[in-house]
Amino acid sequence: MRKIFSVPVACLAVFIGATTTLHAATIYVPDNFKTINEAVKNASPKDTIIVNEGNYAENIVITKPLTIRSSKGPDASMVHALIKTEPVFKVSNAYEAAIIGFTVSGSLTAGIYFYNSQNGQILDNKIINNGNGVLLYSSNKNILANNSASSNEQYGIYLESSNDNTLEQNTVNSNKDRGIFLNSSSNNNLTNNNVNLNAWDGIMLWSSHRNTLKDNKVLRNRYAIVLSNSDDNTLINNSTWSNIYIILPIVLIYIGILVYLIQKNLIRLLYRE
Amino acid sequence: MFEITTLLASLGLILATTSFISGLQAIKSSGSTDAKIHKLNGYVTFLIYISLAGLSLGKKDGIGLWPVAAWASGLLIIFVKIWVVRSGKAYKYASWVGITLIIMWLIIIYTHIQLGSMSFLNL
Numbered sequence: 602m603r604k605i606f607s608v609p610v611a612c613l614a615v616f617i618g619a620t621t622t623l624h625a626a627t628i629y630v631p632d633n634f635k636t637i638n639e640a641v642k643n644a645s646p647k648d649t650i651i652v653n654e655g656n657y658a659e660n661i662v663i664t665k666p667l668t669i670r671s672s673k674g675p676d677a678s679m680v681h682a683l684i685k686t687e688p689v690f691k692v693s694n695a696y697e698a699a700i701i702g703f704t705v706s707g708s709l710t711a712g713i714y715f716y717n718s719q720n721g722q723i724l725d726n727k728i729i730n731n732g733n734g735v736l737l738y739s740s741n742k743n744i745l746a747n748n749s750a751s752s753n754e755q756y757g758i759y760l761e762s763s764n765d766n767t768l769e770q771n772t773v774n775s776n777k778d779r780g781i782f783l784n785s786s787s788n789n790n791l792t793n794n795n796v797n798l799n800a801w802d803g804i805m806l807w808s809s810h811r812n813t814l815k816d817n818k819v820l821r822n823r824y825a826i827v828l829s830n831s832d833d834n835t836l837i838n839n840s841t842w843s844n845i846y847i848i849l850p851i852v853l854i855y856i857g858i859l860v861y862l863i864q865k866n867l868i869r870l871l872y873r874e
Numbered sequence: 875m876f877e878i879t880t881l882l883a884s885l886g887l888i889l890a891t892t893s894f895i896s897g898l899q900a901i902k903s904s905g906s907t908d909a910k911i912h913k914l915n916g917y918v919t920f921l922i923y924i925s926l927a928g929l930s931l932g933k934k935d936g937i938g939l940w941p942v943a944a945w946a947s948g949l950l951i952i953f954v955k956i957w958v959v960r961s962g963k964a965y966k967y968a969s970w971v972g973i974t975l976i977i978m979w980l981i982i983i984y985t986h987i988q989l990g991s992m993s994f995l996n997l
Binding site: 639692846849850853854856857858860861864868869872 | 884887888889890891892893894895896907908910911914915976983984987
């Protein structure tokens with residue numbers, strides 16, 4: 602009789618225990634904790650940290666699966682590096698970490714740095730005026746979407762030894778070296794990104810294989826898309842009009858001459874009548 | 875598909891070219907047809923310039939010194955051109971001011987060529 606009761610009770614206890622640990626909490630900054638760092642330290646895996654509007658000077662290190670998101674988007678929540686030689690956000694050895702909706706600036710190394718981290722998300726951020734915008738090292742299956750990685754000292758987005766990542770609908774403009782640089786990184790998908798006005802290459806693949814570059818706009822960089830020591834990459838429907846600013850004015854001047862001839866004949870015709 | 879500034883800058887360069895050719899023809903032949911085309915295109919081009927300046931300066935977060943200086947310099951070139959024509963020095967200087975205006979529009983079109991989803995280098 603005791604055995605009959607004890608098994609379901611034990612199961613119930615395990616179930617209750619499991620559900621309480623699985624239930625993710627939501628933490629608010631600065632309501633619950635004054636800094637993002639404090640919130641990260643006190644959060645449990647799978648928790649969500651919501652950062653309200655404000656300027657935060659911090660270097661945040663994330664080593665567990667957390668979602669950190671701003672409440673009102675990148676124009677309201679701005680994080681800059683407290684220690685300039687460290688990344689603003691560093692995700693280290695973590696699964697499923699997400700950084701969503703911040704303006705990230707002021708680091709000499711990187712705005713957002715993923716080190717040996719998998720299945721993460723970097724979404725809707727403005728990563729400006731850093732050494733590098735987003736840096737992934739030995740990090741796989743992450744999603745980078747709707748970010749603006751612009752005006753950084755070196756690369757907008759840099760991947761090294763990182764595979765199976767998705768880079769989608771990012772704007773990577775006016776970086777002082779390359780826009781997107783894949784170094785020894787394979788099987789990544791680059792779709793629908795705008796990569797313009799970078800000082801050197803728009804997109805560079807170095808020793809990177811089997812990547813797919815589709816529907817990207819790569820305009821007015823020194824070189825558009827450069828592949829070096831890279832095999833089996835697929836390039837579909839990318840716009841790389843390197844000569845648009847030579848061709849377009851010539852076409853417009855030609856149209857101007859035609860318009861003049863049309864106007865002249867039209868006015869002559871009207872005067873005759 | 876096109877941004878309004880790209881479209882206006884393109885239209886501006888087309889009309890500036892038309893105005894330049896008709897201006898040279900008007901001086902050469904003293905014909906009223908070319909003078910009419912020149913005046914009409916010049917007036918519309920000036921309006922486009924003002925609209926473009928307003929739109930470009932309005933886009934920025936606060937108005938910067940260099941963009942204002944650049945647009946003001948363009949305006950100065952336009953006024954110098956009008957003064958040259960009205961003071962009867964067109965025959966001597968028309969080609970120079972005309973070419974300066976064309977170069978000005980080339981710079982404008984270059985800075986307003988559309989990039990992906992947004993326009994950069996907005997003067």
